[in-house]
Amino acid sequence: MNNLAKKYDLQVPRYTSYPTAPQFTDAVDADRYGEWLGGLADDVPVSLYFHIPFCDTLCWFCACYTKIVNRYQPIADYLETLLIELKLTAERMEGRHRVQHLHWGGGSPTLLRPDDWRRMMDAIGDDFDIAASAEIAVELDPRDTTEDYVRALAAGGVNRVSIGVQDFHAQVQEAVNRIQPFEVTRRVVGWLRDHGIDAVNMDLLYGLPHQTEARILDMVDKAVSMEPQRLALFGYAHVPWMKTHQRLIDEDALPGADERWRQAEAAAERLVELGYVRIGFDHFAKPDDSLAKSLANRTLRRNFQGYTADAAGALIGLGASAIGMLPEGYVQNIAPLKDYTRALEAGRLATARGAQFTPEDNLRREVIERILCDMEVDLNELCARHGSDIAAFTKSLAALEPYIADGICEVTGGTIRVADASRPFSRLIAAAFDAYLQPGAKRHARAV
Numbered sequence: 152m153n154n155l156a157k158k159y160d161l162q163v164p165r166y167t168s169y170p171t172a173p174q175f176t177d178a179v180d181a182d183r184y185g186e187w188l189g190g191l192a193d194d195v196p197v198s199l200y201f202h203i204p205f206c207d208t209l210c211w212f213c214a215c216y217t218k219i220v221n222r223y224q225p226i227a228d229y230l231e232t233l234l235i236e237l238k239l240t241a242e243r244m245e246g247r248h249r250v251q252h253l254h255w256g257g258g259s260p261t262l263l264r265p266d267d268w269r270r271m272m273d274a275i276g277d278d279f280d281i282a283a284s285a286e287i288a289v290e291l292d293p294r295d296t297t298e299d300y301v302r303a304l305a306a307g308g309v310n311r312v313s314i315g316v317q318d319f320h321a322q323v324q325e326a327v328n329r330i331q332p333f334e335v336t337r338r339v340v341g342w343l344r345d346h347g348i349d350a351v352n353m354d355l356l357y358g359l360p361h362q363t364e365a366r367i368l369d370m371v372d373k374a375v376s377m378e379p380q381r382l383a384l385f386g387y388a389h390v391p392w393m394k395t396h397q398r399l400i401d402e403d404a405l406p407g408a409d410e411r412w413r414q415a416e417a418a419a420e421r422l423v424e425l426g427y428v429r430i431g432f433d434h435f436a437k438p439d440d441s442l443a444k445s446l447a448n449r450t451l452r453r454n455f456q457g458y459t460a461d462a463a464g465a466l467i468g469l470g471a472s473a474i475g476m477l478p479e480g481y482v483q484n485i486a487p488l489k490d491y492t493r494a495l496e497a498g499r500l501a502t503a504r505g506a507q508f509t510p511e512d513n514l515r516r517e518v519i520e521r522i523l524c525d526m527e528v529d530l531n532e533l534c535a536r537h538g539s540d541i542a543a544f545t546k547s548l549a550a551l552e553p554y555i556a557d558g559i560c561e562v563t564g565g566t567i568r569v570a571d572a573s574r575p576f577s578r579l580i581a582a583a584f585d586a587y588l589q590p591g592a593k594r595h596a597r598a599v
C-alpha cells in the first residue's frame with residue numbers, strides 16, 4: 152500500500168459537507184436562511200453548534216477559524232453578539248424546538264469564564280428545549296482548562312468533551328508551537344472523571360514535523376492509557392496557501408506521503424489491537440460508544456464536526472464562520488468578526504453564503520456520506536430511493552477504474568466497497584462522485 156500512497160498523493164476534500172464549502176455562494180443569504188428557518192416544522196429536533204473563534208496562543212499547524220487574543224474583552228463582546236444571534240435565530244423559527252445535540256467548538260471554548268458559560272447555557276434554555284438525553288459537547292484545550300471550569304461544565308449538563316492533544320512528544324510540540332506536557336492532559340482527564348464527565352474524546356494528529364512511526368505508537372499508547380471513549384486521528388492538513396501561519400512549520404521536517412501512510416496505519420492497527428472500533432477514515436471508538444453503535448446500525452453520519460452519531464434533521468450553526476445545515480441546504484455565517492457583529496447589531500442574520508441542494512446534490516451527498524461512513528454503498532438502492540438512474544454515475548464509475556485495478560475498491564452489481572486496508576483512500580473514492588471537483592485544483596489537503 153505504501154507505493155499507492157505515493158501514487159495517489161492527491162488533494163481532495165474531507166467531505167464534511169457536499170457540496171463542499173468552496174461551492175457555497177451568496178445566492179443563499181440571510182433572507183433565504185430566514186425562510187428556511189421559518190419552514191422548519193416545530194417537531195423537528197435540532198442540533199446547535201456554537202463557534203468560539205478565539206485562542207490564547209497560535210498552534211502553527213492550526214487550520215481552524217480562530218483569532219489570538221490576550222484579553223477577555225473581545226470574548227465578552229463576542230458573547231453579547233452570540234446572544235443576539237441566538238434570539239434572532241429563535242425568532243425566525245416556529246415554536247420551541249427540541250435540542251438533542253449541542254456542541255461548543257472553536258477556537259477554544261475553554262477561554263469562556265465559567266459564569267459566562269452558565270449564562271450562555273441559560274440563554275439557550277430560554278428559547279429551546281434542551282432534551283434531558285441531549286448530548287452536550289465541548290472542545291477543550293487542556294492548557295487553559297481549570298478544575299473550576301470543569302465543575303461549571305458538569306453543572307451545565309456537559310456530558311462529552313473533545314480534548315485537543317495532537318502529540319505528546321516535546322520535539323513535535325515545539326515544532327508546532329503547542330507545549331502541552333502529558334501531565335497537563337492527564338490532570339484534566341482526572342478532573343473530568345471526578346466531576347462525572349466520562350465521555351472523553353481525544354484529537355491526535357499524524358503527519359506533523361518530527362513525527363515517526365515509533366513516536367506515533369508511543370503517542371497512541373499514552374493517549375489510550377487515559378481510556379478515551381473516542382479518538383480522532385487526523386492527518387495534518389498542510390495548506391499554507393490558505394493558512395499562511397503554517398509557513399512557520401519547517402517543511403523539511405514533515406513526513407512524506409509514504410511515511411504519513413505508515414504512521415496512520417501503525418496507529419490504526421495499534422488502536423484496533425487495543426479494542427477500539429475503526430470508524431470511517433480517521434476515528435476510533437470503544438465498542439460501547441455511540442459512534443461505534445451508529446456504525447453498527449448504519450446510522451453513522453458525517454457533518455462539519457466530522458463523524459457523528461447525530462441524526463438530527465437540522466444543524467444550526469451560530470458564531471462567526473459557523474456552518475449549518477437545513478433540509479434545503481447549507482448556510483455559512485460571515486467570518487470576519489467585525490462584519491459578523493455589524494450584521495447582528497443591525498438586526499440581520501449574519502449569513503454570508505451557502506448552497507441550496509439540488510436533487511442531484513442530495514443523491515451524491517448520500518453516496519459520498521455512505522462511502523466515508525460505511526466504506527460501502529449500494530448505488531442501485533440509493534438511486535431507487537432518489538428516483539434516479541444509475542446511469543447518472545457512469546462518469547464516476549469510470550473514474551474508479553484505476554482504484555479498482557489497484558485493489559483499493561471493488562464494484563459488484565452497483566455496490567462499491569472500499570477494502571479495509573484502503574480506508575485512508577476512501578476520500579479519493581468519494582471524490583469520484585463529486586460533480587464539482589476540478590481535477591488538479593490545489594485547494595485541499597492531502598488525501599492520506
Ligand SMILES: C[S@@+](CC[C@H](N)C(=O)[O-])C[C@H]1O[C@@H](n2cnc3c(N)ncnc32)[C@H](O)[C@@H]1O
Pocket residue numbers: 212213214215256257258259290291292293314315316317354355356385386387388389
Ligand atoms: C478546534 S480544535 C480543538 C480544540 C482546541 N482548540 C484545541 O486545540 O485543544 C479542533 C481540532 O482540529 C484539529 N486540527 C487543527 N488544525 C488541523 C490541521 N491543520 N490538520 C488536521 N487537523 C487539524 C486538531 O486536532 C484540533 O484538536
Ligand code: SF4
Pocket residue numbers: 205206208209210213214215217257258259292315
Ligand atoms: S489547534 Fe486549537 S488551540 Fe491551537 S490554535 Fe487551533 S483552535 Fe487554537
